[in-house]
Amino acid sequence: MIRIENLTKRYRNLQALQGINLGVKEGELFAYLGPNGSGKTTTIKILTGLARPTSGDAYLDGFHIERDTLKAKKQCGLVTQTINLDHELTVYENLDIHGRLFHMSAGERKARIVELLEYVEIFDRRNSPVKHLSGGMKRRVMVARALMHKPRILFLDEPTVGLDPTIRRRIWSLIKKIQQNGSTIFLTTHYIEEAEFLADRVAFLDEGRVAAVGKPQDLMAQLGSWALDEIADGEMETTYFRSRDEANRHIERQKGGFALRRVNLEDVFLSMTGKRVKPA
Amino acid sequence: MRGFFAIYLREILILRKKLFRQVASMSVGPLLYLVAFGLGMGEGVQVSGRSYLEFLIPGLVAMSSMTQSFAIASEINIARFYWRIFEEFQAAPIRNIAYVAGEVLAGITRALLSVCIILIIGLASGIFLRYSLAFWLFVVVNSFVFASLAVCLAMLVKSHADQALLTNFFITPMAFLGGTFFPVERMPPWVQKTLQLLPLTHAAKAIRSSAFGLPFETFSLLLLTGLGLLLFVLAFLCVNRAKE
Numbered sequence: 001m002i003r004i005e006n007l008t009k010r011y012r013n014l015q016a017l018q019g020i021n022l023g024v025k026e027g028e029l030f031a032y033l034g035p036n037g038s039g040k041t042t043t044i045k046i047l048t049g050l051a052r053p054t055s056g057d058a059y060l061d062g063f064h065i066e067r068d069t070l071k072a073k074k075q076c077g078l079v080t081q082t083i084n085l086d087h088e089l090t091v092y093e094n095l096d097i098h099g100r101l102f103h104m105s106a107g108e109r110k111a112r113i114v115e116l117l118e119y120v121e122i123f124d125r126r127n128s129p130v131k132h133l134s135g136g137m138k139r140r141v142m143v144a145r146a147l148m149h150k151p152r153i154l155f156l157d158e159p160t161v162g163l164d165p166t167i168r169r170r171i172w173s174l175i176k177k178i179q180q181n182g183s184t185i186f187l188t189t190h191y192i193e194e195a196e197f198l199a200d201r202v203a204f205l206d207e208g209r210v211a212a213v214g215k216p217q218d219l220m221a222q223l224g225s226w227a228l229d230e231i232a233d234g235e236m237e238t239t240y241f242r243s244r245d246e247a248n249r250h251i252e253r254q255k256g257g258f259a260l261r262r263v264n265l266e267d268v269f270l271s272m273t274g275k276r277v278k279p280a
Numbered sequence: 281m282r283g284f285f286a287i288y289l290r291e292i293l294i295l296r297k298k299l300f301r302q303v304a305s306m307s308v309g310p311l312l313y314l315v316a317f318g319l320g321m322g323e324g325v326q327v328s329g330r331s332y333l334e335f336l337i338p339g340l341v342a343m344s345s346m347t348q349s350f351a352i353a354s355e356i357n358i359a360r361f362y363w364r365i366f367e368e369f370q371a372a373p374i375r376n377i378a379y380v381a382g383e384v385l386a387g388i389t390r391a392l393l394s395v396c397i398i399l400i401i402g403l404a405s406g407i408f409l410r411y412s413l414a415f416w417l418f419v420v421v422n423s424f425v426f427a428s429l430a431v432c433l434a435m436l437v438k439s440h441a442d443q444a445l446l447t448n449f450f451i452t453p454m455a456f457l458g459g460t461f462f463p464v465e466r467m468p469p470w471v472q473k474t475l476q477l478l479p480l481t482h483a484a485k486a487i488r489s490s491a492f493g494l495p496f497e498t499f500s501l502l503l504l505t506g507l508g509l510l511l512f513v514l515a516f517l518c519v520n521r522a523k524e
Protein backbone atom coordinates (compact mmCIF):
# COMPACT_ATOMS: atom_id res chain seq x y z
CA MET A 1 0.00 0.00 0.00
CA ILE A 2 2.93 2.34 0.74
CA ARG A 3 6.27 1.88 -1.00
CA ILE A 4 9.26 4.12 -0.29
CA GLU A 5 12.45 3.77 -2.33
CA ASN A 6 15.76 5.53 -1.53
CA LEU A 7 13.95 8.60 -0.26
CA THR A 8 16.21 11.51 0.69
CA LYS A 9 15.49 15.03 1.82
CA ARG A 10 18.00 17.78 2.29
CA TYR A 11 17.24 21.15 3.88
CA ARG A 12 20.02 23.71 3.43
CA ASN A 13 22.48 22.46 6.04
CA LEU A 14 20.63 19.39 7.18
CA GLN A 15 20.30 15.95 5.62
CA ALA A 16 16.90 15.07 7.11
CA LEU A 17 16.42 11.73 5.30
CA GLN A 18 19.33 9.62 4.08
CA GLY A 19 17.86 7.00 1.77
CA ILE A 20 14.73 5.50 3.30
CA ASN A 21 13.43 2.16 1.97
CA LEU A 22 10.17 0.87 3.43
CA GLY A 23 7.01 -0.99 2.52
CA VAL A 24 3.68 -1.00 4.35
CA LYS A 25 1.06 -3.65 3.61
CA GLU A 26 -2.66 -3.05 3.14
CA GLY A 27 -4.56 -2.94 6.45
CA GLU A 28 -1.37 -2.75 8.48
CA LEU A 29 -0.77 -0.38 11.37
CA PHE A 30 2.80 0.69 10.90
CA ALA A 31 4.57 2.75 13.55
CA TYR A 32 7.49 4.97 12.67
CA LEU A 33 9.51 5.48 15.83
CA GLY A 34 12.36 7.82 16.56
CA PRO A 35 13.48 10.72 18.71
CA ASN A 36 12.60 14.31 17.84
CA GLY A 37 14.47 15.43 14.73
CA SER A 38 15.03 11.90 13.40
CA GLY A 39 13.02 12.56 10.21
CA LYS A 40 9.58 11.12 11.07
CA THR A 41 7.56 14.22 10.21
CA THR A 42 9.67 14.92 7.12
CA THR A 43 8.78 11.46 5.78
CA ILE A 44 5.07 12.06 6.36
CA LYS A 45 5.27 15.54 4.80
CA ILE A 46 6.82 14.09 1.65
CA LEU A 47 4.31 11.24 1.43
CA THR A 48 1.33 13.58 1.80
CA GLY A 49 2.52 16.31 -0.59
CA LEU A 50 3.55 18.90 2.00
CA ALA A 51 7.24 18.67 1.08
CA ARG A 52 9.25 17.64 -1.96
CA PRO A 53 11.82 14.87 -1.77
CA THR A 54 15.38 15.69 -2.78
CA SER A 55 15.63 12.28 -4.46
CA GLY A 56 13.96 8.89 -4.41
CA ASP A 57 10.44 7.65 -5.07
CA ALA A 58 7.34 6.84 -3.08
CA TYR A 59 4.04 5.25 -4.08
CA LEU A 60 0.67 5.34 -2.33
CA ASP A 61 -1.61 2.54 -3.49
CA GLY A 62 0.49 2.38 -6.68
CA PHE A 63 0.36 6.12 -7.42
CA HIS A 64 3.65 7.98 -7.52
CA ILE A 65 3.56 10.88 -5.06
CA GLU A 66 4.91 13.40 -7.58
CA ARG A 67 3.93 12.08 -11.01
CA ASP A 68 0.35 11.12 -9.98
CA THR A 69 0.14 13.60 -7.15
CA LEU A 70 -3.65 14.26 -7.23
CA LYS A 71 -4.49 10.54 -7.33
CA ALA A 72 -1.93 9.80 -4.60
CA LYS A 73 -3.36 12.56 -2.40
CA LYS A 74 -6.89 11.18 -2.80
CA GLN A 75 -5.73 7.94 -1.17
CA CYS A 76 -4.58 9.52 2.06
CA GLY A 77 -5.90 11.28 5.10
CA LEU A 78 -3.54 13.26 7.31
CA VAL A 79 -3.59 14.14 10.99
CA THR A 80 -0.70 16.53 11.53
CA GLN A 81 1.29 16.94 14.71
CA THR A 82 0.06 20.49 15.26
CA ILE A 83 -3.66 21.16 15.43
CA ASN A 84 -4.42 22.74 12.06
CA LEU A 85 -8.15 23.29 12.28
CA ASP A 86 -9.89 26.55 11.46
CA HIS A 87 -10.52 27.82 14.96
CA GLU A 88 -13.09 30.43 13.92
CA LEU A 89 -15.19 27.86 12.06
CA THR A 90 -17.44 25.25 13.65
CA VAL A 91 -16.65 21.54 13.78
CA TYR A 92 -19.21 20.95 11.03
CA GLU A 93 -17.79 23.69 8.80
CA ASN A 94 -14.25 22.33 9.17
CA LEU A 95 -15.36 18.91 7.99
CA ASP A 96 -17.55 20.35 5.25
CA ILE A 97 -14.67 22.39 3.76
CA HIS A 98 -12.50 19.26 3.81
CA GLY A 99 -15.19 17.30 1.99
CA ARG A 100 -15.39 20.01 -0.67
CA LEU A 101 -11.59 19.98 -1.08
CA PHE A 102 -11.86 16.25 -1.80
CA HIS A 103 -14.69 16.79 -4.29
CA MET A 104 -17.47 15.13 -2.28
CA SER A 105 -21.07 15.93 -3.21
CA ALA A 106 -23.36 17.82 -0.78
CA GLY A 107 -25.27 14.63 0.09
CA GLU A 108 -22.11 12.63 0.67
CA ARG A 109 -20.65 15.35 2.88
CA LYS A 110 -23.73 15.70 5.05
CA ALA A 111 -24.10 11.96 5.65
CA ARG A 112 -20.38 11.41 6.26
CA ILE A 113 -20.09 14.30 8.73
CA VAL A 114 -22.94 12.91 10.86
CA GLU A 115 -21.46 9.39 10.67
CA LEU A 116 -17.95 10.52 11.63
CA LEU A 117 -18.93 12.88 14.41
CA GLU A 118 -20.91 10.07 16.00
CA TYR A 119 -17.95 7.75 15.43
CA VAL A 120 -15.54 10.05 17.29
CA GLU A 121 -18.26 10.87 19.86
CA ILE A 122 -18.39 14.60 19.27
CA PHE A 123 -21.69 14.96 17.40
CA ASP A 124 -23.28 17.13 20.09
CA ARG A 125 -20.50 19.71 19.58
CA ARG A 126 -20.91 19.90 15.79
CA ASN A 127 -22.00 23.55 15.83
CA SER A 128 -19.37 24.73 18.33
CA PRO A 129 -16.50 26.84 17.03
CA VAL A 130 -13.31 24.79 17.22
CA LYS A 131 -11.74 27.40 19.51
CA HIS A 132 -14.18 26.35 22.25
CA LEU A 133 -13.11 22.68 22.23
CA SER A 134 -10.58 20.96 24.51
CA GLY A 135 -7.30 19.60 23.15
CA GLY A 136 -8.59 16.02 23.09
CA MET A 137 -11.76 17.04 21.25
CA LYS A 138 -9.73 18.95 18.66
CA ARG A 139 -7.64 15.82 18.06
CA ARG A 140 -10.80 13.78 17.52
CA VAL A 141 -12.12 16.40 15.08
CA MET A 142 -8.81 16.17 13.21
CA VAL A 143 -9.14 12.40 12.98
CA ALA A 144 -12.74 12.74 11.77
CA ARG A 145 -11.67 15.32 9.20
CA ALA A 146 -8.88 13.07 7.91
CA LEU A 147 -11.40 10.24 7.49
CA MET A 148 -14.00 12.39 5.69
CA HIS A 149 -13.16 11.27 2.15
CA LYS A 150 -12.70 7.58 3.14
CA PRO A 151 -8.94 7.46 2.58
CA ARG A 152 -7.28 4.08 2.10
CA ILE A 153 -4.21 5.25 4.03
CA LEU A 154 -4.29 7.32 7.19
CA PHE A 155 -1.18 9.22 8.25
CA LEU A 156 -1.06 10.09 11.92
CA ASP A 157 1.84 12.32 12.91
CA GLU A 158 2.24 12.18 16.70
CA PRO A 159 -1.54 12.04 17.18
CA THR A 160 -1.44 11.98 20.99
CA VAL A 161 1.35 14.45 21.67
CA GLY A 162 0.51 16.77 24.55
CA LEU A 163 -2.61 14.84 25.60
CA ASP A 164 -3.17 13.47 29.09
CA PRO A 165 -3.00 9.65 29.54
CA THR A 166 -6.78 9.14 29.67
CA ILE A 167 -7.43 10.99 26.44
CA ARG A 168 -4.39 9.33 24.85
CA ARG A 169 -5.92 5.89 25.51
CA ARG A 170 -9.22 7.07 24.05
CA ILE A 171 -7.41 8.12 20.86
CA TRP A 172 -5.65 4.71 20.79
CA SER A 173 -9.03 2.96 20.88
CA LEU A 174 -10.18 5.17 18.02
CA ILE A 175 -7.07 4.34 15.98
CA LYS A 176 -7.60 0.60 16.56
CA LYS A 177 -11.23 0.97 15.49
CA ILE A 178 -10.16 2.75 12.28
CA GLN A 179 -7.72 -0.04 11.47
CA GLN A 180 -10.39 -2.69 12.09
CA ASN A 181 -12.51 -0.89 9.49
CA GLY A 182 -9.85 -1.67 6.87
CA SER A 183 -7.59 1.40 6.74
CA THR A 184 -3.84 1.22 6.46
CA ILE A 185 -2.31 3.39 9.16
CA PHE A 186 1.11 5.02 9.16
CA LEU A 187 1.77 6.37 12.63
CA THR A 188 4.71 8.38 13.88
CA THR A 189 5.30 8.58 17.58
CA HIS A 190 7.98 8.88 20.18
CA TYR A 191 5.77 7.24 22.80
CA ILE A 192 7.13 3.70 23.07
CA GLU A 193 4.00 2.34 24.75
CA GLU A 194 1.88 3.78 21.93
CA ALA A 195 3.81 1.82 19.32
CA GLU A 196 3.81 -1.35 21.44
CA PHE A 197 0.07 -1.18 22.00
CA LEU A 198 -0.98 -0.25 18.48
CA ALA A 199 1.54 -1.36 15.88
CA ASP A 200 1.65 -4.51 13.78
CA ARG A 201 5.15 -3.53 12.70
CA VAL A 202 7.53 -0.76 13.66
CA ALA A 203 10.47 0.97 12.02
CA PHE A 204 13.12 2.74 14.05
CA LEU A 205 14.40 5.93 12.51
CA ASP A 206 17.71 7.38 13.60
CA GLU A 207 19.25 10.49 12.04
CA GLY A 208 17.31 10.06 8.81
CA ARG A 209 18.06 6.33 8.42
CA VAL A 210 15.94 3.27 9.15
CA ALA A 211 17.79 1.42 11.93
CA ALA A 212 15.45 -1.60 12.10
CA VAL A 213 12.06 -2.81 10.90
CA GLY A 214 9.96 -5.63 12.30
CA LYS A 215 7.14 -6.80 14.53
CA PRO A 216 7.47 -5.34 18.04
CA GLN A 217 7.53 -8.78 19.71
CA ASP A 218 10.19 -10.09 17.28
CA LEU A 219 12.43 -7.07 17.80
CA MET A 220 12.07 -7.29 21.57
CA ALA A 221 12.62 -11.08 21.57
CA GLN A 222 16.04 -10.54 20.00
CA LEU A 223 17.10 -8.94 23.29
CA GLY A 224 15.23 -11.25 25.66
CA SER A 225 12.09 -11.02 27.75
CA TRP A 226 13.31 -9.33 30.94
CA ALA A 227 15.46 -6.29 31.52
CA LEU A 228 17.36 -5.55 34.73
CA ASP A 229 18.29 -1.91 35.32
CA GLU A 230 21.18 -1.43 37.73
CA ILE A 231 23.23 1.56 38.80
CA ALA A 232 26.92 0.82 38.46
CA ASP A 233 29.56 3.52 38.99
CA GLY A 234 26.85 6.19 38.75
CA GLU A 235 25.73 4.93 35.33
CA MET A 236 22.54 3.05 34.51
CA GLU A 237 23.27 -0.36 33.02
CA THR A 238 20.67 -2.71 31.62
CA THR A 239 21.10 -6.47 31.28
CA TYR A 240 18.68 -8.62 29.31
CA PHE A 241 17.49 -12.15 30.16
CA ARG A 242 15.56 -14.85 28.30
CA SER A 243 13.55 -15.84 31.40
CA ARG A 244 12.59 -14.49 34.80
CA ASP A 245 14.44 -17.36 36.52
CA GLU A 246 17.63 -16.39 34.73
CA ALA A 247 17.12 -12.80 35.86
CA ASN A 248 16.40 -13.87 39.45
CA ARG A 249 19.61 -15.92 39.59
CA HIS A 250 21.51 -12.79 38.50
CA ILE A 251 19.69 -10.64 41.09
CA GLU A 252 20.73 -12.99 43.94
CA ARG A 253 24.36 -12.08 43.24
CA GLN A 254 23.63 -8.29 43.31
CA LYS A 255 24.23 -6.01 46.27
CA GLY A 256 23.02 -2.62 45.02
CA GLY A 257 19.63 -1.32 43.86
CA PHE A 258 18.00 -2.67 40.76
CA ALA A 259 14.69 -2.79 38.89
CA LEU A 260 13.42 -5.78 36.95
CA ARG A 261 10.94 -5.16 34.15
CA ARG A 262 9.75 -6.46 30.78
CA VAL A 263 11.87 -5.63 27.72
CA ASN A 264 10.31 -2.84 25.67
CA LEU A 265 10.91 -1.16 22.32
CA GLU A 266 12.97 1.56 24.01
CA ASP A 267 15.50 -1.17 24.89
CA VAL A 268 15.62 -2.24 21.26
CA PHE A 269 16.27 1.30 20.09
CA LEU A 270 18.83 1.86 22.84
CA SER A 271 20.72 -1.33 22.00
CA MET A 272 20.83 -0.42 18.29
CA THR A 273 21.70 3.26 18.45
CA GLY A 274 22.95 3.91 21.97
CA LYS A 275 20.23 6.58 22.24
CA ARG A 276 16.79 6.79 23.75
CA VAL A 277 13.66 7.44 21.66
CA LYS A 278 12.34 9.79 24.29
CA PRO A 279 15.20 11.52 26.09
CA ALA A 280 14.85 11.44 29.88
CA MET B 281 -10.38 24.17 -11.01
CA ARG B 282 -12.09 21.61 -8.74
CA GLY B 283 -11.77 22.62 -5.11
CA PHE B 284 -11.66 26.34 -5.96
CA PHE B 285 -15.01 26.97 -4.29
CA ALA B 286 -13.87 25.28 -1.06
CA ILE B 287 -10.97 27.73 -0.79
CA TYR B 288 -13.24 30.68 -1.52
CA LEU B 289 -16.00 29.49 0.81
CA ARG B 290 -13.56 29.08 3.71
CA GLU B 291 -12.36 32.68 3.38
CA ILE B 292 -15.93 33.95 3.14
CA LEU B 293 -17.02 31.95 6.20
CA ILE B 294 -14.14 33.47 8.16
CA LEU B 295 -15.03 36.94 6.87
CA ARG B 296 -18.65 36.37 7.92
CA LYS B 297 -17.62 35.29 11.44
CA LYS B 298 -15.66 38.54 11.83
CA LEU B 299 -18.03 40.70 9.80
CA PHE B 300 -18.79 43.31 12.44
CA ARG B 301 -15.10 43.80 13.25
CA GLN B 302 -14.20 43.84 9.56
CA VAL B 303 -16.84 46.42 8.66
CA ALA B 304 -15.78 48.60 11.57
CA SER B 305 -12.13 48.29 10.56
CA MET B 306 -12.90 48.98 6.89
CA SER B 307 -14.88 52.11 7.87
CA VAL B 308 -12.29 53.74 10.12
CA GLY B 309 -9.75 54.64 7.41
CA PRO B 310 -12.17 56.20 4.90
CA LEU B 311 -13.97 58.07 7.69
CA LEU B 312 -10.71 59.56 8.95
CA TYR B 313 -9.61 60.55 5.45
CA LEU B 314 -13.00 62.12 4.75
CA VAL B 315 -12.92 64.10 7.98
CA ALA B 316 -9.23 65.06 7.78
CA PHE B 317 -8.86 65.75 4.07
CA GLY B 318 -12.42 66.30 2.94
CA LEU B 319 -14.33 68.16 5.61
CA GLY B 320 -11.14 69.59 7.14
CA MET B 321 -10.17 71.32 3.91
CA GLY B 322 -13.65 72.72 3.51
CA GLU B 323 -16.08 72.66 0.63
CA GLY B 324 -14.44 75.73 -0.89
CA VAL B 325 -11.48 73.72 -2.17
CA GLN B 326 -12.02 72.77 -5.80
CA VAL B 327 -10.08 70.13 -7.73
CA SER B 328 -10.60 69.76 -11.48
CA GLY B 329 -13.81 71.76 -11.21
CA ARG B 330 -15.33 69.60 -8.45
CA SER B 331 -15.45 69.79 -4.68
CA TYR B 332 -12.54 68.06 -2.96
CA LEU B 333 -14.92 65.54 -1.35
CA GLU B 334 -16.20 64.52 -4.80
CA PHE B 335 -12.60 64.18 -5.96
CA LEU B 336 -11.64 62.22 -2.86
CA ILE B 337 -14.37 59.54 -2.82
CA PRO B 338 -13.30 57.73 -6.07
CA GLY B 339 -9.69 57.95 -4.89
CA LEU B 340 -10.62 56.32 -1.61
CA VAL B 341 -12.50 53.63 -3.57
CA ALA B 342 -9.33 52.89 -5.58
CA MET B 343 -7.16 52.90 -2.47
CA SER B 344 -9.50 50.80 -0.37
CA SER B 345 -10.05 48.20 -3.11
CA MET B 346 -6.26 47.93 -3.30
CA THR B 347 -5.59 47.62 0.45
CA GLN B 348 -8.51 45.28 1.15
CA SER B 349 -7.80 42.92 -1.74
CA PHE B 350 -4.13 42.92 -0.76
CA ALA B 351 -5.17 42.13 2.84
CA ILE B 352 -5.95 38.59 1.69
CA ALA B 353 -2.18 38.09 2.02
CA SER B 354 -2.51 38.49 5.79
CA GLU B 355 -5.32 35.93 5.92
CA ILE B 356 -3.18 33.50 3.90
CA ASN B 357 -0.22 34.05 6.20
CA ILE B 358 -2.30 33.54 9.32
CA ALA B 359 -3.56 30.30 7.77
CA ARG B 360 -0.03 29.33 6.76
CA PHE B 361 2.17 30.31 9.69
CA TYR B 362 -0.23 30.48 12.64
CA TRP B 363 -3.11 28.02 12.18
CA ARG B 364 -1.25 25.83 9.64
CA ILE B 365 -4.44 25.37 7.61
CA PHE B 366 -2.35 25.77 4.46
CA GLU B 367 -1.12 22.19 5.05
CA GLU B 368 -4.72 21.04 4.66
CA PHE B 369 -4.82 22.65 1.19
CA GLN B 370 -1.42 21.26 0.26
CA ALA B 371 -2.53 17.75 1.15
CA ALA B 372 -5.82 18.06 -0.78
CA PRO B 373 -6.14 16.83 -4.38
CA ILE B 374 -6.59 20.30 -5.86
CA ARG B 375 -4.51 22.08 -8.47
CA ASN B 376 -2.53 25.20 -7.63
CA ILE B 377 -4.71 27.24 -9.97
CA ALA B 378 -7.81 26.33 -7.95
CA TYR B 379 -6.11 27.51 -4.78
CA VAL B 380 -4.99 30.81 -6.34
CA ALA B 381 -8.39 31.45 -7.95
CA GLY B 382 -10.21 30.85 -4.64
CA GLU B 383 -7.94 33.22 -2.70
CA VAL B 384 -7.99 35.92 -5.41
CA LEU B 385 -11.77 35.84 -5.58
CA ALA B 386 -11.91 36.12 -1.79
CA GLY B 387 -9.63 39.17 -2.03
CA ILE B 388 -11.93 40.75 -4.63
CA THR B 389 -14.96 40.05 -2.40
CA ARG B 390 -13.29 41.82 0.54
CA ALA B 391 -12.49 44.76 -1.72
CA LEU B 392 -16.09 45.04 -2.97
CA LEU B 393 -17.33 45.04 0.62
CA SER B 394 -14.97 47.88 1.54
CA VAL B 395 -15.99 49.88 -1.55
CA CYS B 396 -19.66 49.52 -0.61
CA ILE B 397 -18.84 50.89 2.84
CA ILE B 398 -17.09 53.94 1.32
CA LEU B 399 -19.99 54.59 -1.04
CA ILE B 400 -22.45 54.43 1.87
CA ILE B 401 -20.27 56.86 3.85
CA GLY B 402 -20.04 59.08 0.74
CA LEU B 403 -23.82 59.03 0.25
CA ALA B 404 -24.30 59.88 3.93
CA SER B 405 -21.97 62.86 3.38
CA GLY B 406 -24.13 64.01 0.47
CA ILE B 407 -21.78 62.92 -2.33
CA PHE B 408 -23.66 61.50 -5.34
CA LEU B 409 -21.53 60.17 -8.20
CA ARG B 410 -22.15 57.79 -11.14
CA TYR B 411 -21.63 54.21 -10.05
CA SER B 412 -21.94 52.70 -13.51
CA LEU B 413 -20.89 49.31 -14.83
CA ALA B 414 -17.54 50.85 -15.88
CA PHE B 415 -16.97 52.04 -12.29
CA TRP B 416 -17.50 48.52 -10.91
CA LEU B 417 -15.44 46.99 -13.71
CA PHE B 418 -12.42 49.10 -12.73
CA VAL B 419 -12.95 48.33 -9.04
CA VAL B 420 -12.93 44.59 -9.81
CA VAL B 421 -9.90 44.79 -12.13
CA ASN B 422 -7.96 46.84 -9.57
CA SER B 423 -8.85 44.31 -6.85
CA PHE B 424 -7.83 41.47 -9.18
CA VAL B 425 -4.36 43.04 -9.62
CA PHE B 426 -3.71 43.45 -5.91
CA ALA B 427 -5.31 40.18 -4.79
CA SER B 428 -3.09 38.32 -7.30
CA LEU B 429 -0.06 40.26 -6.05
CA ALA B 430 -1.07 39.38 -2.47
CA VAL B 431 -1.27 35.63 -3.16
CA CYS B 432 2.03 35.75 -5.02
CA LEU B 433 3.87 37.50 -2.17
CA ALA B 434 2.13 35.44 0.51
CA MET B 435 3.62 32.31 -1.09
CA LEU B 436 7.12 33.80 -1.16
CA VAL B 437 7.43 35.27 2.34
CA LYS B 438 8.89 33.19 5.13
CA SER B 439 7.08 34.82 8.05
CA HIS B 440 4.18 37.10 8.91
CA ALA B 441 6.66 39.89 9.71
CA ASP B 442 8.00 39.78 6.12
CA GLN B 443 4.47 40.33 4.87
CA ALA B 444 4.06 43.47 7.02
CA LEU B 445 7.36 44.74 5.61
CA LEU B 446 6.13 44.33 2.02
CA THR B 447 2.93 46.21 2.86
CA ASN B 448 4.94 49.07 4.33
CA PHE B 449 7.25 49.30 1.32
CA PHE B 450 4.79 48.80 -1.55
CA ILE B 451 1.18 49.32 -0.55
CA THR B 452 1.38 52.26 1.87
CA PRO B 453 3.48 54.49 -0.46
CA MET B 454 1.22 53.60 -3.38
CA ALA B 455 -1.86 54.50 -1.32
CA PHE B 456 -0.54 58.02 -0.85
CA LEU B 457 1.12 58.57 -4.23
CA GLY B 458 -1.26 56.83 -6.62
CA GLY B 459 -3.60 59.76 -7.22
CA THR B 460 -5.86 59.06 -4.27
CA PHE B 461 -5.61 62.43 -2.53
CA PHE B 462 -4.35 64.75 -5.28
CA PRO B 463 -4.43 64.97 -9.08
CA VAL B 464 -1.23 63.48 -10.45
CA GLU B 465 -1.31 66.10 -13.22
CA ARG B 466 -0.35 68.79 -10.70
CA MET B 467 3.00 67.12 -9.98
CA PRO B 468 6.23 68.00 -11.87
CA PRO B 469 6.55 66.07 -15.19
CA TRP B 470 9.24 63.66 -13.95
CA VAL B 471 7.15 62.80 -10.87
CA GLN B 472 4.11 62.27 -13.09
CA LYS B 473 6.08 59.84 -15.26
CA THR B 474 7.22 57.94 -12.19
CA LEU B 475 3.71 57.78 -10.75
CA GLN B 476 2.38 56.44 -14.06
CA LEU B 477 4.35 53.28 -13.26
CA LEU B 478 2.07 52.59 -10.29
CA PRO B 479 -1.03 50.50 -11.04
CA LEU B 480 -3.01 52.46 -8.47
CA THR B 481 -2.46 55.69 -10.45
CA HIS B 482 -4.26 54.10 -13.42
CA ALA B 483 -6.96 52.56 -11.23
CA ALA B 484 -7.66 55.86 -9.44
CA LYS B 485 -7.80 57.73 -12.76
CA ALA B 486 -10.14 55.18 -14.37
CA ILE B 487 -12.43 54.86 -11.34
CA ARG B 488 -12.60 58.64 -11.04
CA SER B 489 -13.38 59.05 -14.76
CA SER B 490 -16.20 56.50 -14.50
CA ALA B 491 -17.59 58.11 -11.35
CA PHE B 492 -17.57 61.56 -13.04
CA GLY B 493 -19.13 60.23 -16.26
CA LEU B 494 -16.00 61.02 -18.28
CA PRO B 495 -14.79 58.89 -21.26
CA PHE B 496 -13.93 55.23 -20.58
CA GLU B 497 -10.23 54.69 -19.83
CA THR B 498 -9.51 51.87 -22.27
CA PHE B 499 -5.72 52.04 -21.88
CA SER B 500 -5.97 51.76 -18.09
CA LEU B 501 -8.30 48.77 -18.42
CA LEU B 502 -5.91 46.96 -20.76
CA LEU B 503 -2.90 47.78 -18.61
CA LEU B 504 -4.52 46.68 -15.34
CA THR B 505 -6.01 43.52 -16.87
CA GLY B 506 -2.65 42.56 -18.38
CA LEU B 507 -0.85 43.19 -15.10
CA GLY B 508 -3.51 41.26 -13.17
CA LEU B 509 -3.19 38.25 -15.47
CA LEU B 510 0.59 38.34 -15.21
CA LEU B 511 0.46 38.44 -11.40
CA PHE B 512 -2.16 35.67 -11.36
CA VAL B 513 0.18 33.42 -13.37
CA LEU B 514 3.09 34.34 -11.08
CA ALA B 515 0.95 33.53 -8.03
CA PHE B 516 0.13 30.14 -9.58
CA LEU B 517 3.86 29.47 -10.10
CA CYS B 518 4.69 30.59 -6.57
CA VAL B 519 2.39 28.10 -4.81
CA ASN B 520 4.92 25.31 -5.32
CA ARG B 521 7.62 27.46 -3.76
CA ALA B 522 5.66 27.43 -0.51
CA LYS B 523 6.33 23.69 -0.30
CA GLU B 524 9.23 22.68 1.94
